[in-house]
């Protein structure tokens with residue numbers, strides 16, 4: 878499946894820290910809003926994400942981002 882950042886859109890407050898911090902431009906803010914009224918972050922980095930974890934570390938909302946590293950067979 879590849880490296881990726883899973884974003885729980887219901888936890889996201891749309892601050893955009895993850896988007897501006899990702900070195901591989903893997904995250905965008907959605908035009909849609911979540912139940913809290915925030916334009917939530919979406920992972921768009923299929924094939925680009927290096928699972929560095931920066932998005933996870935900068936996110937102020939616990940549990941909003943989970944970074945998943947590709948499992949090598």
Ligand code: SF4
Nearest residue numbers: 899926927929930932
């Ligand atoms: S883990 Fe790194 S490369 Fe992947 S989305 Fe997060 S900041 Fe970007």
Ligand code: SF4
Nearest residue numbers: 889890892893895936
């Ligand atoms: S850093 Fe966290 S709260 Fe901010 S936009 Fe990204 S996922 Fe949402």
